[in-house]
Amino acid sequence: MDIAKYFSEKAGEVNACLDELLPRPGAGQMEGVLFEAMRYSVFAGGKRLRPGLFFAVLRLFEMDDRPYLPFACGLEMIHTYSLIHDDLPAMDDDDLRRGRPTSHKVFGEAQAILAGDALLTHAFNAMLQTAACAAPERLLAAVDYVARQSGAFGMVAGQCVDIVCEGRELGAEELRYIHERKTGALFCASIAGAALLAGAREEEIADLTEYALKLGLVFQIADDILDEIGDGSKLGKPVGSDKKNHKTTYISLMGLEEARRFGEKTAGEAEAALQGFGARAELLRLLPRYFLHRDC
Amino acid sequence: MDIAKYFSEKAGEVNACLDELLPRPGAGQMEGVLFEAMRYSVFAGGKRLRPGLFFAVLRLFEMDDRPYLPFACGLEMIHTYSLIHDDLPAMDDDDLRRGRPTSHKVFGEAQAILAGDALLTHAFNAMLQTAACAAPERLLAAVDYVARQSGAFGMVAGQCVDIVCEGRELGAEELRYIHERKTGALFCASIAGAALLAGAREEEIADLTEYALKLGLVFQIADDILDEIGDGSKLGKPVGSDKKNHKTTYISLMGLEEARRFGEKTAGEAEAALQGFGARAELLRLLPRYFLHRDC
Numbered sequence: 001m002d003i004a005k006y007f008s009e010k011a012g013e014v015n016a017c018l019d020e021l022l023p024r025p026g027a028g029q030m031e032g033v034l035f036e037a038m039r040y041s042v043f044a045g046g047k048r049l050r051p052g053l054f055f056a057v058l059r060l061f062e063m064d065d066r067p068y069l070p071f072a073c074g075l076e077m078i079h080t081y082s083l084i085h086d087d088l089p090a091m092d093d094d095d096l097r098r099g100r101p102t103s104h105k106v107f108g109e110a111q112a113i114l115a116g117d118a119l120l121t122h123a124f125n126a127m128l129q130t131a132a133c134a135a136p137e138r139l140l141a142a143v144d145y146v147a148r149q150s151g152a153f154g155m156v157a158g159q160c161v162d163i164v165c166e167g168r169e170l171g172a173e174e175l176r177y178i179h180e181r182k183t184g185a186l187f188c189a190s191i192a193g194a195a196l197l198a199g200a201r202e203e204e205i206a207d208l209t210e211y212a213l214k215l216g217l218v219f220q221i222a223d224d225i226l227d228e229i230g231d232g233s234k235l236g237k238p239v240g241s242d243k244k245n246h247k248t249t250y251i252s253l254m255g256l257e258e259a260r261r262f263g264e265k266t267a268g269e270a271e272a273a274l275q276g277f278g279a280r281a282e283l284l285r286l287l288p289r290y291f292l293h294r295d296c
Numbered sequence: 297m298d299i300a301k302y303f304s305e306k307a308g309e310v311n312a313c314l315d316e317l318l319p320r321p322g323a324g325q326m327e328g329v330l331f332e333a334m335r336y337s338v339f340a341g342g343k344r345l346r347p348g349l350f351f352a353v354l355r356l357f358e359m360d361d362r363p364y365l366p367f368a369c370g371l372e373m374i375h376t377y378s379l380i381h382d383d384l385p386a387m388d389d390d391d392l393r394r395g396r397p398t399s400h401k402v403f404g405e406a407q408a409i410l411a412g413d414a415l416l417t418h419a420f421n422a423m424l425q426t427a428a429c430a431a432p433e434r435l436l437a438a439v440d441y442v443a444r445q446s447g448a449f450g451m452v453a454g455q456c457v458d459i460v461c462e463g464r465e466l467g468a469e470e471l472r473y474i475h476e477r478k479t480g481a482l483f484c485a486s487i488a489g490a491a492l493l494a495g496a497r498e499e500e501i502a503d504l505t506e507y508a509l510k511l512g513l514v515f516q517i518a519d520d521i522l523d524e525i526g527d528g529s530k531l532g533k534p535v536g537s538d539k540k541n542h543k544t545t546y547i548s549l550m551g552l553e554e555a556r557r558f559g560e561k562t563a564g565e566a567e568a569a570l571q572g573f574g575a576r577a578e579l580l581r582l583l584p585r586y587f588l589h590r591d592c
Contacts, residue, residue, distance in 0.1 A: 023448050030460060030473065031453040038448065085413060090405035109386035110459045113409065114452050117381060117416065121447030124420055128440040136432035143439075144424040151417030152319050152334065156410050157327040163406045164326060177326065 001283060003290045010055050011048040014076060017069040018042055021126050037107040037115035038122070042080050045098050045236075050075045050190040053215075056283045057194035057208065067133035068197065071142070074126035075190050078150050081119035082186075084112055086159060099236045120150075134197055142196040146189040154185030170248035176217070184216030191215075207273050211284065214270035219291045221263040224249035226295070228256060234296040263292045297579060299586045306351050307344040310372060313365040314338055317422050333403040333411035334418070338376050341394050341532075346371045346486040349511075352579045353487050353504065357494035363429035364493065367438070370422035371486050374446050377415035378482075380408055382455060395532045416446075430493055438492040442485040450481030466544035472513070480512035487511075503569050507580065510566035515587045517559040520545035522591070524552060530592040559588045 022039055025032040051072035055065050087094040087102040088109060094102055104112035127143050134142075148154060158181025165174060191212040195205050226235060227242045228251045242249045250259040267288035274281040318335055321328040347368035351361050383390040383398040384405060390398055400408035423439050430438075444450060454477025461470060487508040491501050522531060523538045524547045538545045546555040563584035570577040 030457040030470070031448070033460060034448060034453060034456040081413075085409055088406075088409065090409060110384075111456065113381055113384065113386060114456050114459070117377075117412075118448040118452040120413065120416055121443050121452065124443040125440060125447065128436055128443070131433075131436045131440070136436055137427075139436065140424055140427045140432055144421055144427070147417050147420040147424070151421065152327070152330060152414040156414040156417065157330060160330040160407065160410050161326040163410075164329060174326070 001286060003283070003286055006056075006283065007047060007049065007052045010052045013065075013069060014048045014051045014072055015043070018073050018076065021070060021073050021129070022122070033107060033111055034114055034118055037103055037111050038119055040106060041084050041103050041115065042077065042119070044080075044100055046076065046080070048072075048076055050079055050186055053187060053212075053287075054190040054194045056287070057191050058198060060277060060280050060284060061195070061198035061200060062280075063194075063198050068130055068194075070126045070129035071134075071193075071197070072190075074123040075146065075186070075193070077119045077123035077126060078146070078155075078189075079186055081116040081123070082150075082155055082159070084116040084119070088112060091159070091163065096237070130197075135199070138197050138199055142193045145196055146193050149185040149189035149193075154181055154189075158182035158185065167246075169246075169252075172253055175248055175250070175253065179217060179220045180213055183220050184213045187216040187219070188212040204276070207276055211270050211273040214266050214273060215288055215291065218263055218267050218270060218288045221250050221259055221266065222292050222294060224251050225256065225259060225263070227251075231295065236296070267292050297582060299579070299582055302352075302579065303343060303345065303348045306348045309361075309365060310344045310347045310368055311339070314369050314372065317366060317369050317425070318418070329403060329407055330410055330414060333399055333407050334415055336402060337380050337399050337411065338373065338415070340376075340396055342372065342376070344368075344372055346375055346482055349483060349508075349583075350486040350490045352583070353490035354494060356573060356576050356580060357491070357496060358576075359490075359494050364426055364490075366422045366425035367430075367489075367493070368486075370419040371442065371482070371489070373415045373419035373422060374442070374451075374485075375482055377412040377419070378446075378451055378455070380412040380415070384408060387455070387459065392533070426493075431495070434493050434495055438489045441492055442489050445481040445485035445489075450477055450485075454478035454481065463542075465542075465548075468549055471544055471546070471549065475513060475516045476509055479516050480509045483512040483515070484508040500572070503572055507566050507569040510562050510569060511584055511587065514559055514563050514566060514584045517546050517555055517562065518588050518590060520547050521552065521555060521559070523547075527591065532592070563588050 022042060023035040025035040054072045054075060058065055058068060083097060084103045086092050087097060088104055095105055096102060103115055107115065124143065127146065131139060158178050162178050162182060188209055192205050192209050195208050224242065227239055227249070230239050232239045250262060254262065270288040271285050274285050318338060319331040321331040350368045350371060354361055354364060379393060380399045382388050383393060384400055391401055392398060399411055403411065420439065423442065427435055446452070454474050458474050458478060484505055488501050488505050491504050520538065523535055523545070526535050528535045546558060550558065566584040567581050570581050
């Protein structure tokens with residue numbers, strides 16, 4: 001199975017749907033800059049991993065993708081809003097993302113904050129568009145779950161703790177705590193969110209949540225490894241920035257070799273969480289190693 | 297009917313429910329500052345007008361209030377998040393709100409941005425808590441409507457245009473455009489949102505939306521009048537700030553007397569929009585004059 005091809009096909013569908021869902025700047029609009037800023041960051045070349053994970057779980061439950069495209073786009077809008085706000089001067093103060101100037105560099109801080117706010121809000125409209133096909137109770141449960149993973153108990157908490165701990169070295173537990181919320185929570189939203197839409201049983205959701213958290217951790221370990229030894233031209237960003245910024249990473253905590261072993265071990269645990277699903281979970285089972293050994 | 301008493305009773309119920317719904321800071325939490333910042337702004341003495349409007353419409357449709365308290369709290373969370381972000385240095389740069397230091401003055405800009413993000417996200421969890429009692433299709437429609445009024449086509453668009461137009465005098469149409477989105481949109485969300493939960497007919501929702509927009513305008517005209525001739529000790533903020541900041545208001549556009557007449561005329565139009573509802577709409581019918589003649 002060609003996973004790169006899977007993600008790139010899904011990304012094509014997601015991009016077309018995002019273009020439909022997002023407000024379109026037009027002549028004479030006073031709020032045109034808001035719509036431009038929303039689109040600028042959404043169409044900045046993201047790989048649409050979260051929608052890809054979401055669809056992989058729908059496939060596991062033998063559900064049709066198409067009707068759920070807007071829900072997947074909602075997940076991507078939440079991810080994008082979080083990047084815009086994380087890049088702000090008051091947060092990580094980043095001038096570049098994926099090789100392009102960040103939102104506040106192009107549109108100013110006020111409009112960047114508002115573009116993030118608007119994307120987060122619009123994500124709920126996008127997810128609720130699936131009301132036409134999804135069973136209402138399942139949709140309500142899935143949207144509630146996505147909000148919980150994105151908010152004060154999930155992604156926003158992760159960014160909060162990241163800021164609180166800024167400038168000091170972290171312990172392994174703290175680093176994990178931040179990653180589980182900053183990355184893991186939205187992986188959970190995508191993976192267990194799809195399972196809720198599919199009407200999965202409680203044990204299935206528990207297994208998939210375990211898988212999502214391990215997969216998020218693998219993703220983050222790979223990120224740290226790539227910043228140490230990756231190819232900047234493939235990554236589209238300079239490598240070595242973690243070391244330069246004295247950021248605690250799995251490399252700084254345990255060294256490159258140990259981080260690699262930890263990545264392999266965690267990937268194995270992610271695969272093991274899928275045991276109950278049998279052959280249907282093939283795609284999901286390949287993802288941890290794929291994420292670990294990616295080069296960009 | 298004692299309207300002040302109505303709002304203050306409802307505010308008591310809303311405050312108790314908000315306290316239940318919001319995350320509680322506890323010992324050893326790394327994200328405790330986020331929970332504190334969320335609560336600091338939510339419990340800053342707001343009058344809970346939007347929940348009050350929401351309940352007034354439930355009453356119009358003879359619905360029981362109690363089960364919908366979390367939905368009303370969601371509306372208040374959205375209102376609060378918008379105030380936190382509006383006050384940021386990159387936006388209106390306000391140091392004080394309701395006589396207390398603004399969120400970023402107390403918690404820093406990063407945590408203020410995150411507290412706003414978390415409140416907006418948590419608002420959806422709050423609204424979805426009513427899933428236990430509301431008909432699922434109605435709840436889905438109401439949440440979708442609230443998101444639409446709060447986002448890129450509503451409240452966020454209003455703040456965007458406010459920022460875009462900063463520093464120059466506005467025309468009457470521009471001023472109205474901003475008010476309809478910054479204030480009117482969330483009034484609509486509260487009023488028509490409740491009507492959607494009640495399963496109101498399309499014409500009823502159209503009438504209530506018309507009413508909500510006029511009511512929002514009346515509210516804003518009164519705001520402008522109070523800043524000109526109000527009592528700062530009752531308002532809890534210095535008066536005359538609009539003039540000092542060269543802000544376009546209904547006073548600067550048409551003078552005090554004409555603004556008063558415009559307020560009375562608009563209040564009459566709001567009342568007229570309720571014609572179809574008969575005696576059941578008594579409370580709603582009293583609100584435009586109440587808002588126009590308030591002293592704080």
